[in-house]
Amino acid sequence: MQTYILRRLLFAVPVLLLTSILVFGLLHTVPGDVIVAKLADQGTVKKEDIELMKRQHRLDRPLPEQYLIWLGRLLRGDLGISIYTEEAIQVSLRRSFPVTLELALLAMLIAVTIGVPVGILSAVFRNAPGDYLGRVVAILGLSAPDFWIATMAITFLAIRFHWIPPVQYHRLWDDPTANLQQFALPALVIGYRLSAAIMRMTRSTLLEVLREDYIRTAYAKGLRDRAVIVRHALRNACLPVVTIVGGQIAFLLGGAVIIEQIFVLPGMGRLAVQGLTFRDYPLVQTLVLLFATIVVLANLMVDISYAWLDPRIRYR
Amino acid sequence: MARDQVFWNTVLQRSMNRRRALGAAGLLTGAAALTAACGGGTKKGEVGTGKPVELRQREATVAAGEQPKYGGLGKYVTSGEPPDLDPRLTLSFGLHGWLGSIMSRVVRTVHGAEAQGPADFTLKPDLAAAWEQPEDLMSITFKLRQGITWHNKPPVNGRELVAEDIKYSFEMYAKTGAHTAAFELLDRVETPDRYTAKFVLKQPFSGLLEVLTVPTQWVFAREIIEKEGDLKKTAIGTGPFIQDSFERGVGFKGSKNSAYFEKGLPYLDAIELLSVPDASTRKNGFRTGQFDVLSGILPNEVDELLKTNPNIQVEEYPGSHSVFGLAMQQTRPPWNDVRVRRAVSMAIDRKAQVRSIFQDHGILGWGIPFFFHQENSYTEDQLGPWYKYNVAEAKKLLEAAGFKDGFKDTITYFEYNAAMTSQVQLVQAQLKANLNIELTIKPLDYTTWFQWYTSHKWEGTAWGFQIGSSSTVDDFCYQNIHSKSVANYWYISDEQIDNLAEKIRLEADNQKKKVLIRRIFERDQEIASRLWMPASNPIYVKQPYLRNFRFMYLRGGGGADYGGAARAQHWHAK
Helix, strand or coil: CHHHHHHHHHHHHHHHHHHHHHHHHHHCCCCCCHHHHHHHHCCCCCCEHHHHHHHHCCCCCHHHHHHHHHHHHHCCCCCCEECCCCCCCHHHHHHHHHHHHHHHHHHHHHHHHHHHHHHHHHHCCCCCCHHHHHHHHHHHHHHHHHHHHHHHHHHHHHHHCCCCCCCCCCCCCCCCHHHHHHHHHHHHHHHHHHHHHHHHHHHHHHHHHHHHHHHHHHHCCCCCCHHHHHHHHHHHHHHHHHHHHHHHHHHCCCHHHHHHHHCCCHHHHHHHHHHHHHHHHHHHHHHHHHHHHHHHHHHHHHHHHHHHHHCCCCCC | CCCHHHHHHHHHHEEEHHHHHHHHHHHHHHHHHHHHHCCCCCCCCCCCCCCCEEEEEEECCCCCCCCCCCEEEEEECCCCCCCCCCCCCCCCCCHHHHHHHHHHCCECCCHHHHHHCCCCCCCCCEEEEEEEECCCCEEEEEEEEECCEEECCCCCCCCCCCCHHHHHHHHHHHCCCCCCCCCCCCEEEEEEEEEEEEEEECCCCCHHHHCCCCCCCCCCCCCHHHCCCEEEEEECCCCCCCEEEECCCCEEEEEEECCCCCCCCCCCCCCEEEEEEHHHHHHHHEEEEECCCEEEHHHHHHHHHHHHHHCCCEEECCCCCCCCEEEEECCCCCCCCCHHHHHHHHHHHHHHHHHHCCCEECCCCCCCCHCCCCCCCCCCCCHHHCCCCHHHHHHHHHHCCCCCCCCCEEEEECCHHHHHHHHHHHHHHHHHHHHHHHEEEECCCCCHHHHHCCCCCCEEEEEEECCCCCCCCCHHHHHHCCCCCCCCCCCCCCHHHHHHHHHHHHCCCCHHHHHHHHHHHHHHCCCCCCCCEEEEEEEEEECCEEEEECCCCCCCCCCCCCCCCHHHHHHEEC
16 A cells, blocks of 8 residues: 555656646746736836846746746745745745635535435435435535525625624634634535535435345345445445545635635635736746645545445555 | 815915914814714715716714714725735735825825815825925925824834935835836935925926825835835834734734824724725625725615615715726827727717616716816816717718728727626627727736736727826826826827926916816817726715715725725714
8 A cells, every 4th residue: 555655646746747837838828927917006017117026036037947946946845935925925825725724624524414414315215305305405506606605695694684704814713703603604605515416426326336236135134224324335335425525625725716705715715816816927836736736635545545445445 | 165276275385384284274174064064965966977866975974063982993995905015116005095094194185074075185284294395396395293203113113203214215216116107306305404304306396295195105114124125014104003914815903003193093993904805795794894984886786785774874976087998009090090089989878888887876987087177077068079979970080081881990908897898898889880890809807908008019999097096186197198108008199288298297376287287188088099988986885883984086085995094083983
């Protein structure tokens, strides 16, 4: 297993390198310029100011040289400085990542808590009214975009109850109550949407597993329903669900861009939007590389969990 | 006193001593009390369609007999966030709307209950107690108040503000950064003694005093630059509030400066300015009492808010000018032909835009604020023949210019506000239907748009803008329009306009200056070099308990605007 993990990590290096080259190239082909964007706030853009700032940030160098400068810094553990805010990217990440992590974990908790039990019940009581209800709720969750659900939820609460989550961010360790008030609704919105996919996947894989011979054998041995479903069927039905959950965690850690905007959460999504809006090259490059790393690691974790869930799987 | 007279008699006054300042303050207090007593109710106002509609005016700036109360937290909201805290490097309202509460100017204009109306630009001492400008317009000498101290924070540590601070700040503004255009005529600042600062100009300029009142011209402390190299991370001033924190993605927090030089102010114990990018969240935040004031909303949104919050105060005034208009690449055909520009202007139904997009609460569009030279908003006739919707005449003009069958071009824009896309689409549809001019719409993202538009090399047409921080006669009548100005993105190159712009800079006489501004306005309309588009009236909604907030043209009132200094006078009636 250790060899397998090491090999996967080694394979990740060229993947990440290629990703960084691709992002660097694409970002520089998009029109617009971070220096002009920064100077835009001045109302007047002077050519000499642009040239000076380009020199200061080494944007006057050839593109391959700029890439190597950035990569060299990265290898030395220096994530660089945002051109737009002139803040160290490390500082921006230290501030934004905990916000996104908290949102992702809460949303996943809600998604799994709703999705897995409802999926199981839906499969076990197939074609019963509860199954139909669960499927309708899931289809709604899959088809309604979360920004729409969020806007509707926030507007409904404001008009009906004169309350919306606090718009001012409070850290969990500074003010846990205010923090949870602020995170509950966005986590619920994202969690509901994700639970729909988990519920559908749990239901369909469980239905498939429940038709297997070994399940029939388990029933024939006189095992109770709960034992058959939880100990024999669910564990085997979990593999595709774990794949979905792993992918969703990776997706959420990249930042729930629109939800963070709507609920005023200063997370990775807002940071990425700011970086892309102002063509903040070092910030976007670092963020994309970080997202890619998260995806690679999440996939690795999913693969490792397969071996734990299914004893037939062995990695060499 | 008529609003335009207030503006000119004050902004252009060339000398003011302490006694006159006190006298003016006394008069203003009386006027403010009168205004306050008359507050509330609704007022008829002229709007773009020419049809009088009820301006939404449910105002209680200060109700009669009310005494200011101390204490409370002022909660404000903005959509923007500044790149950093250095006032030299940006004109972003996200920064200067905050710095107004933290820092001070040499001289300011009235706000809150001091003002007689939104176009009242009466001068008030800020750091300077009195000032004098000689007839030759080559300098202004300021006598500073004594005993003003910086906020008691390192590295300045509450030392006294002196004339050297003024010299350091303004010579630096003139040298580098966002203010170089505003201070291009400043030669040096002399400090004959500890409390006297003399601004010496390279050539006569009548607008310097007005430029110094702009709420972006803050005096800063040299110690910060000497220690940190710039002002990007530290904001220390002499203003009514002391900055406690700035957190990216969250906003600013500040607390009362007990040593503020305006005795008795501020009323609030603390303030915060939160950064909320989503318009719907800002609206719902106001609805649920998380903010004291909300700006940048449309009339129908006011109606929505009144349904759930019937006690809120509403302030609306006729728009002073348009920021946006149709810009054309007029150095080349077909746009270099004035007949084409006039035809296009006449084929656009501006009234329809005001009616359908702004529910009649808007103006038809013009570029020079009306109160620079007259009391009331422009009438449709004043806008000239090319601003009247007249398709038959437009067709004749286009035919005479040799484009009988129309032509094809592009219209490029960035959606600065929700109404803009509708406006662009209406213009596109009307030009196609009326003149067979096919404009392909090219929406861009902000960064691409800004680089493209400010390159001075763009093609076709654009939804062009005047620089957003424009707030002085010089901004409107020189910086945005003179052929040699870096902020003239419109390709305007007109000898008459250049001559008028230069004369305005030299004119010290109020009445003569008004005539020159009127002429530049008329010339701008006549040559149709910028086809101004309708704009919404400024509308603010305020919580029922907020007092002494008043919208001021070109300055804001302390909401999401440049009026941060006015927060010193806000108080809560609860």
